[in-house]
Amino acid sequence: MFRIRFHGRGGQGMKTASRILGTAFFNAGYEVQDAPRYGAERRGAPIFAYVRADRETINERGIIDRPDLVCVADDTLVGMPAAGVVQGMDAHTVLLINSHETAETWQKRLNTEARILILTATEDVEDRAELPYIGSRCAAAAAALTNVIERETLVAALTEELGHLPADIIAQNREIALRVFDEMAQHAGLVAPGSMPSANDYDSPDWIEMPFENAAISNLAIHAGATSVMVRTGLWRTMRPVINYPKCSGCAWICSTYCPDGAINVRADGFPEIDYDHCKGCLVCVAQCPPHAIESIAEHVAREQEAEASA
């Protein structure tokens, strides 16, 4: 059985990637499961979708924990524990990353036995949430790596799944997908179907005594207010608003009121301050700031600058 996971951010098209690949597998005669993993996460949040394909009936359910291929649309997710990119990878796994960096760099950085391939990041977009065609590119690369899907089968699946889009957009996706498919042809067959795990492969769980507890203890009521602040929605951000304080005129009631998340606080000196742990990067503040004192920079660039500054 092929077990393939696509990792991206909400909005990058990972669900579409899984649908295209799933349909391609299906049209190639496979039994298929393809599904996005839905949570409460939104645009910019780490999400994943997965595909299982087999010649036999698939009885396996749930999230793929032993992937044959992990396809990553946005390399900033690799180091993010919440994204779970490296989960369950072993020497059998192929890790495909859309990145400007080399496979050697990633191999060293991750210190993994998995084989790493690079899907060369072509379009240089500032906002990673806007990566164009990445869903089609990931699906095409995955199709080529399995070596069981023909070019025509991929094109038919892509056309079927993107059918609601204008014809020129579909044509562009098709062209870009085929380019990636041909590029990856040199590695055709690198992704091999993993074996069916037997029950013996699973660690038996430890026996845990769970005594009957008073319902008030075991089913905890929340007595603290605003516990949502423990959720770091700042991880969703692909663009970062930065206040240029010399330009800021201190009308903090504007940005602080318009910020949908209430993630701009007013400091004791009356100036606004952005809470980067929770700012989702909508950039409403950038658009609304009267003296244009809030700029936006790509989150990955901001992080690189921070790393350099602290080094």
Add this chain to the structure above:
Amino acid sequence: MSKQSPLHFHRMKDMPSTHLLGTGTPTCAGCGGLETLHTMYDILGDKTVFVNAAGCMTLLSVYPFTPFRGGWLYTSMASAPAGAQGVRDALDILLQKKKLSADENVEVVVITGDGTAYGMGMSATSGAMDRNLDFIYLCYDNEGYGNTGQQYSPATPHAARTSTSRGSHGYPGYKKDLFAIWAAHNPAYVATVIAAEPLDLAKKIEKIQAMSGPRMLISLAPCPTGWDYDPQLSVEIGRLAVQTGVWPLKEYSDGEVRHTKVPKQRKPVEEYLQLQGRFRHLFEPKRDAAGIAEIQSRINAYWDRVDAG
């Protein structure tokens, strides 16, 4: 009840500088509904209990996380006002039996989306108004079933593309006039609001704090995901909804409707429409002049009626 002394919102500078609603909620970046809610909550304060019908905002309180500092009750789409009735009755009984002191009392606030308010929750809402239930109702109206992928709702405007209206002309129906339907019940208060006009919103919240009975608010909630636009345009689009006359800001009480912010010179509606992907088919590949003119003429007809009194 939290009938505090008025805060007097005269200018933007008077807006609350501290935010009571917790950050870290899972709503989309740039959510116009959350923007209304946080402004409302900053003013109403933590002596509130929210009764939330299923919808986008259900995701606010995913156990064990909540952005609220007080209670929250989740109901099915059709029954939030019925849930509010139960909570209000329980509070009143506790107050009567002196098991709750007057300063421990809380305001019951229903929060639902437009699918609930304009559609399947209408019956329970009508009943609550009949019974003169003492509560606040906030509808965040993003003009479709946003949480499930923007299927059309009775709040969807004419010509908007939704995931169930994919044809070349978008949604063929017309947005239901919920303000008029609610006002026809003669509740204590009905108003339309929008987060992009925070002062108008704040004044209305301040006003209803001093009132009792059903106090009904409909907030247009610009929705980057469902309306297909860059999230940073959320406030801009909200403001254009008011300036083009698409979303009249008004209030109803004691049998009278008053417009609270009348655009002096209404902007052409296409300035509002063209920023949103859901109306793109009106401009591309060919401009649908007749379609745009029809939308404009309906807006003009509304304001002509307002001007005629």
